[in-house]
Amino acid sequence: MESPRAIQRKNGRFTFSMVCVVVGFCVLAFRLVELQVVDSPDLAREAKDQHRKIHLIEPGRGTIYDRRETVLAINSDVPSIFGDPPQCLNPRETAGTVAAVLGLDADHVEQKLRSPKSFVWIKRRIDDHAVEALRHMSLDGIGVIRERQRVYPNGALLSHVLGFAGIDGYGLEGLEWKYDRSLRGKRGQLLMDHDAVGQPIFSEVLAEQLPAVGHDIVLTIDMGLQYMAESALDEAIESTQAKGGNVIVMDPFTGAILAMTGRPTFNPNAVRQYQPEQWRNRVVTDPYEPGSTFKIVAAAAALNEEIFRSDDRLFAEDGHYDVGGTVVHDIHSRGWMTFSEVIEHSSNIGAIKIAQRVGEETFSDYLHAFGFGEKTGVDLSGESSGILRPRDRWSGRSLASLAIGHEVAVTPLQLITAAAAVANGGSLMRPYVVAEVRDGDGYTVMRTEPHVRKKVISIQAAAELTEILSRVVSQGTAGMAALPSHAVAGKTGTAQKADRKHGGYLKDQYISSFFGFFPARFPQLIILVVIDEPKTEFWGGKVAAPVFRKIAEQAVPYLNILPDVPGRDIAALLVAS
Amino acid sequence: MKVILGSALLLFLMLFSVWEDQEIVNLGYATEEMRLAKAHQYERQQALMGKYYGLISLDRIERRAMTQLGLVRPQAGQVILMSKQ
Numbered sequence: 001m002e003s004p005r006a007i008q009r010k011n012g013r014f015t016f017s018m019v020c021v022v023v024g025f026c027v028l029a030f031r032l033v034e035l036q037v038v039d040s041p042d043l044a045r046e047a048k049d050q051h052r053k054i055h056l057i058e059p060g061r062g063t064i065y066d067r068r069e070t071v072l073a074i075n076s077d078v079p080s081i082f083g084d085p086p087q088c089l090n091p092r093e094t095a096g097t098v099a100a101v102l103g104l105d106a107d108h109v110e111q112k113l114r115s116p117k118s119f120v121w122i123k124r125r126i127d128d129h130a131v132e133a134l135r136h137m138s139l140d141g142i143g144v145i146r147e148r149q150r151v152y153p154n155g156a157l158l159s160h161v162l163g164f165a166g167i168d169g170y171g172l173e174g175l176e177w178k179y180d181r182s183l184r185g186k187r188g189q190l191l192m193d194h195d196a197v198g199q200p201i202f203s204e205v206l207a208e209q210l211p212a213v214g215h216d217i218v219l220t221i222d223m224g225l226q227y228m229a230e231s232a233l234d235e236a237i238e239s240t241q242a243k244g245g246n247v248i249v250m251d252p253f254t255g256a257i258l259a260m261t262g263r264p265t266f267n268p269n270a271v272r273q274y275q276p277e278q279w280r281n282r283v284v285t286d287p288y289e290p291g292s293t294f295k296i297v298a299a300a301a302a303l304n305e306e307i308f309r310s311d312d313r314l315f316a317e318d319g320h321y322d323v324g325g326t327v328v329h330d331i332h333s334r335g336w337m338t339f340s341e342v343i344e345h346s347s348n349i350g351a352i353k354i355a356q357r358v359g360e361e362t363f364s365d366y367l368h369a370f371g372f373g374e375k376t377g378v379d380l381s382g383e384s385s386g387i388l389r390p391r392d393r394w395s396g397r398s399l400a401s402l403a404i405g406h407e408v409a410v411t412p413l414q415l416i417t418a419a420a421a422v423a424n425g426g427s428l429m430r431p432y433v434v435a436e437v438r439d440g441d442g443y444t445v446m447r448t449e450p451h452v453r454k455k456v457i458s459i460q461a462a463a464e465l466t467e468i469l470s471r472v473v474s475q476g477t478a479g480m481a482a483l484p485s486h487a488v489a490g491k492t493g494t495a496q497k498a499d500r501k502h503g504g505y506l507k508d509q510y511i512s513s514f515f516g517f518f519p520a521r522f523p524q525l526i527i528l529v530v531i532d533e534p535k536t537e538f539w540g541g542k543v544a545a546p547v548f549r550k551i552a553e554q555a556v557p558y559l560n561i562l563p564d565v566p567g568r569d570i571a572a573l574l575v576a577s
Numbered sequence: 578m579k580v581i582l583g584s585a586l587l588l589f590l591m592l593f594s595v596w597e598d599q600e601i602v603n604l605g606y607a608t609e610e611m612r613l614a615k616a617h618q619y620e621r622q623q624a625l626m627g628k629y630y631g632l633i634s635l636d637r638i639e640r641r642a643m644t645q646l647g648l649v650r651p652q653a654g655q656v657i658l659m660s661k662q
Contacts, residue, residue, distance in 0.1 A: 060619075060623070070630060071630040072630075074626055075620075075623050076623055076624040077620045077623075077624065151627040153627050153628075153631035153634055154631070154635075154636065155631075155634065157634065157636055192609075193605070199606070200606075200613075201602055201605040201606060201609065202605040202608070202609070203608075203609060203612065224635065227635040227636060227639075230636075231636075231639070556656070557656045
């Protein structure tokens with residue numbers, strides 16, 4: 001039997017224990033409430049942050065197609081090698097192995113692997129074989145990331161028009177730069193839940209950060225014609241040992257550019273191997289003195305103003321003509337010539353006399369009407385306005401010089417656009433290379449329609465000048481441009497290059513050119529060929545005209561261009577419409 | 578008896594809830610795997626298109642036709658155009 005004192009002590013201990021338990025539970029309950037109620041939102045957010053991450057979604061850059069939907073520029077992913085220096089246990093040995101596989105300097109790689117950073121690039125954009133080789137070696141601190149790369153399947157073909165995109169996917173040159181905002185699309189964000197080992201469980205695209213795929217671009221370029229133009233130009237440059245050259249092929253009625261190329265060129269897949277000056281699209285950026293091809297302006301003005309008809313005669317001064325103290329010569333001395341013969345045989349004196357009859361003011365108006373001295377508005381970057389002095393700064397010899405294509409500098413694109421105005425019945429078109437832009441779902445968001453900038457000459461004047469230009473090919477200076485099956489109209493040009501350092505002209509340095517359109521009375525194509533500093537021969541009719549013929553001969557079956565037929569000509573069509 | 582049945586029902590509901598959660602997580606893994614596979618296939622398709630258009634590039638075909646097959650361009654007069662009419 002326990003004593004009352006012992007029982008009292010036991011009760012006291014029991015009560016104390018109970019109080020401790022109750023207090024303990026109260027503390028726990030308090031903490032539980034604190035965690036579950038008071039701190040709950042913060043803790044829940046912290047927990048989410050630990051297993052939720054935001055990933056950036058890089059939108060695919062849009063594809064560029066030619067008018068037949070051939071891919072010209074597309075994305076591809078390529079492996080790049082990076083280093084994680086803290087994870088690399090033996091930098092010297094690893095650097096030696098990696099350098100041997102990737103063809104790098106071992107010391108340089110080792111220096112990178114000894115960096116205090118946790119990420120260093122070893123080599124970007126390598127081939128898959130090197131990656132496989134490195135994978136088999138399972139090196140510490142070396143990893144592979146796949147990066148997007150822009151690929152140009154046709155290599156150097158059309159490179160000046162396409163331009164290129166940089167290593168980070170931004171357009172840097174050409175259409176890639178000009179249409180960068182459309183092509184690049186919009187970056188989005190992806191909210192992703194990860195498990196304990198970092199494996200993604202759920203993902204959700206953030207509504208306010210939806211990605212937008214880059215738009216696709218369809219060009220007016222036809223890669224078949226582009227290839228014909230480039231290979232013909234290459235052959236001509238090789239055979240004449242020329243410094244460079246340009247070719248443009250255009251639809252004269254719409255201004256759509258079907259081919260455009262220049263030399264020197266570059267391969268956009270390996271752009272760093274070329275000098276930046278090789279990236280330039282000289283067709284739109286570099287003006288030159290056009291020489292005799294420019295005589296069409298004076299001729300068009302004279303016919304449109306009805307100052308001359310094609311069979312009117314004028315005296316060519318037997319090959320020597322004094323203009324403001326400077327004697328102008330013709331290659332072949334001639335006396336009386338018809339207006340048509342002046343153009344057919346490219347008489348300088350005849351062209352000057354025509355311009356003099358037209359008059360300074362009117363001739364100046366026609367120069368501007370044909371678009372010289374201003375940009376054509378083509379949708380390509382870096383376009384030059386050319387050089388055309390305002391009339392109040394002309395000298396006493398300017399009218400004569402301009403009549404034969406001197407004292408003026410034009411881009412090849414300006415010249416072909418002006419010539420196309422003669423070919424199409426008198427309308428100066430805005431040239432363009434982008435036919436349409438499509439969104440990621442294939443819907444057209446922008447379509448380029450042919451745009452008439454201005455009406456330059458009448459249909460009758462254009463038709464009469466076309467007849468004269470046909471005789472340039474059939475009887476005049478451009479015999480080598482003639483096609484057996486189709487009538488061709490065109491004009492040759494041979495200009496000495498201007499000496500920019502000392503003034504005047506450089507001896508033995510020429511620009512030979514020819515533009516032609518066919519079938520003459522209802523042309524489907526107009527082609528301009530410009531050869532820069534040919535060495536073996538320099539006449540436009542012998543250097544540039546054969547290049548035109550080569551392209552035209554291939555284009556005829558390729559586009560199934562039928563010869564002229566009686567009753568189908570530009571004048572009849574336009575008058576009827 | 579009621580207590581046992583109640584406990585069994587409670588246990589069943591708990592297990593069902595756990596199974597359901599597990600299924601959702603598994604579906605999440607599967608969905609993510611498919612999303613990644615789709616992205617990979619798209620990239621592969623783009624790369625293959627790039628390769629394909631590189632292989633059919635006119636420059637490459639003509640070079641091969643002329644150097645390996647010995648083909649030549651048609652001479653003037655060998656191409657005869659037929660009118661569609």
